[in-house]
Amino acid sequence: MDKNLLLAVVLSVAVYGLWFGFAEKRLAHEPERIPISGSVPQASRPEAPPTTQPARKASLLQDADKDAAELIKQADKINMDDTEALISPRGAGIVSWRDKEPLGVVELVSDPQPGFFATWPELAFKRQPQAPGIVYAARRPDGMNVVKEFLPADKNNLPRLRITLANSGAGSIETGSWSISLGPGLGTIPSEQEENQKVWRALGLLIGEKGLKGKLESFSPGEHAGAYRWVGIDNRYFLAAMLPPADFNLASNMPPSVTLTAKSQILAARESRSWEIPYYLGAKGHGWLSRYEKGLERSIDFGFFAQLGRFIMSVLTKLHGWTMNWGWSIILLTVLLQIVLFPLTFKSLKAMAAMKRLQPEITRMQQKYAKDQSKMHTELMDLYKKNGANPLGGCLPMLLQLPVFYALYNALRNAWELHGAPWIFWIKDLSAKDPYYVLPIVMGALMFFQNKMNPPSADPSQAKMMTWMPVIFTVMFLNFPSGLVLYWLTNSLVSAMQQATLKKYLA
Template sequence: MEKRTILAFALSFLVLILWSFLFNPSKDQVSKKGETPETVAPRTVSQSPETASAPHAALSKAPEKTKFKLAPETDEKEVVVDTPLYRAVFTNAGPTIKSFKLKEYRESVEPDSPLIELINLQQDKADFLIISFDGASASQLEKTIYQVEHQKIRLESDSSPKNLVFHSSTSGGISISQTYRFYPDQYRIDLHIDVINQSGEIVTGAFVADIKALPPEGKQSYYSYVGIVLLLDDKLEEVKIKKASEPKDLAGRIGWMAYEDDFFISAVIPDEPSKASFKGRLLPSGILEGTYMPPSISLHPSERVSSGYTLYLGPRELGILKQLGKNLERAISFGWTDIIAKPLLYLLRFFNQYINNYGVSIILLTILIKILFWPLTNKSYKSMKEMQKLQPRMAKIREKYKNNKAQLNKEMMGLYKTYKVNPMGGCLPMIIQLPVFFALFRILGSAIELRQAPFMLWIKDLSAPDRLFNFPFSIPFMEPPYGIPVLTLLMGASMFLQQKMTPTPGDPMQAKIMMFLPLIFTFMFINFPSGLVLYWFVNNILSIGQQYRIHRS
């Protein structure tokens, strides 16, 4: 009975892994783009109290309305924006961002590894982001060729913010200016769009934002969602689409729209969140598309309307997102363990401030958790020891009443009562610890803080599986890169030693299962992040020490 504690824990862990594998969004489950009238001085649109709550609500109900198309004006040009944090390439066709490379993050730990590129679309197939003023989806617009003066903008660490201005006039007499503002020490980009109706007619349209991304091929993450997300009615909404023929339509108060993976996020955040509609699509090419569209407005001749946004393209780091002040930190979700996981993540960050080694920080966090649960686990091990003393008596009762289950249970309960032993005493403390373990499972597999964070010796990336040497051949059950999983093998050995110190169950079937658990866990952990393996290994060592102390006493 006492061994069922560990068995229950192991089975719970297996359920977690299977649940993550089966119910995590697969590759196709995440979401899938006359004569010019005389110009007069523009007058700014004013909103009535009824429409003030919706920044882009209709401004006029005049019966005569026309929709416009955007027409090309000049040749396509590229503008390079170089800051200490990123190198971005803008194009005046759209305008849009063609490339966005993060200077502080590389694809691997190798020093000559390419910088992380957040935009992985072929420009002849799709545009990453288009925000403009029109009555249709941004993906249906005739792409505007804007006028732009700059060819390159460079910001040093001590530079003041700099602006990049795109300007265009449509064939329908609509003047559109887009002003991007860059900061030397931030991933945020401010965008201000100014629209003036220079025609002689009323036009109608909306400020539409369209984002596209191509999810990585292969299986999705065990640890976090990959796809388009929204802050909808103050709740995190993961836009999951199973088929290209099944678009997803949503409506409500939209705080922001973003595409995220395990470690990075690209977000569009309106300055004034309002009630709006959203359409998510999975295109035949496998590209995810999300379109944000607030209510349409009517623009009278000479009227002006503006809209502002904050763009964020960078790491999913809790501290940075929280500092942004746009509720974008809500994108980092650890599911039902969130209430436990985020405090643990803050503790990891706190330790690392003083130690500057996330591997050591994980060890300290493991020790702290062990200290907090020491009284409970102590009680658990003592209960298991008491149960071990009763094994001979329990074996005799099982043999005597093996054909009478009712009497067997009655005699067992009488034995527990006589010796004041709770058969579940070893289980409860372990069950209480399960949420903490699951929270750490989510943190150590998806926290940007551990990405390419070195520990010591051969472990150079705590977010990747540990491998000593690189073999040119494949190894069964192992994902590339192929090598010797030293830390995982040590973890399996520590689990085997802990198993030997634990009382043997009276049930032969349970004994066989428990005998194979260290081997099963070793194969399970072989492709897990080394940070998670390190936590489990240190926890095993501490548990062995605790059990040894109890046995000696």
């Protein structure tokens, strides 16, 4: 098979796969909507007789909305770093968490009942203004005191929730099993609301054995055994996670939620016991998740080439620290990659030059042995071997670009840093398509120019296909993220410059 045809087929399959994946996410039918505005999901409500079911459902929805509104009305407003939270006295749960992001404020608590981190929701907790920090306390009917402290993050450490049970009585008291949850559901930016219920999930990262990295698991409803570094819920751009203590049981449910349950124990008179639960609640930025060194960045979906995707994001983050622009960072990444691959590129160009010199002889053999394909193949292989030519030598550098292409595609789709990141002029969001299609059209024109620089194929059908490849790629790239088109455009431009510069040397 002609090397250009093979390369075209491989690239077409790869890009078609990405294109159909992108189109599927955009055009998939919307599933049955699950309420996320504070109402109780209808599937969890008992059914009423058919004659009164509509009225019964309406009544339940109104009651749920009233309960949610009452929780928020009674809550205390707390400011923590760039976050505005509302903490309800009922279980000291977080019923609102408004994350102040560069693109606006995002509400992450999609259902305030009972609220994130709520414990003993039947108890009325009171804030302790005299205590340092954010402290809530309640007293159980059996005399057990419950204290909840929201401790801020410091340097590279996560914020923590400290829960203390103290027996102030004269006799022993059983703590009973108690739970703390994240969910149900997780909020997101307005543009992702319709897709949110398709991508949100409950998940956890297992602790690896013997120095190995643990496995990331998506949870189905039920109980889960195992030692987890963290558990939580996420969607495309946001994560709510807890680092569970070793002696807690884990369960999950849908809409996505995770619940940690402590085992019952006996506290003697005047005895107390505390648990600290580090947590994260915010955007899935690869840079700031990585700094905690808890594996939280594993929640970002980089697809099949996950390791490569994380490496690319690390390099892009470092470049962004210098350029302060993600578009220029992508261009620099592409140039650096071309420098690393230059030895292979040079070898590829030599192979292409050798093939060009041999083209008359190849054509003669194809005509001479047209009726004996086996003999023609043998003679051609001997010809390539004698002259140090490789018909597939030109494919390797481009094939090595495909994993980078795929990893960058997933980074643009799922990494929060790149969402809404502008480049220059009309490119206001590198994770969205070029609104005026300038980049894909320029990319297609450059591909056409590159094809003219390569030796023509002896097969008319293959030559025709290569002529149409720039058009096909241009059409497919029209709806790709502009950051991805920028990468491929830069890659094509640098390759064309290398080819033009080395053309005389390799002639």
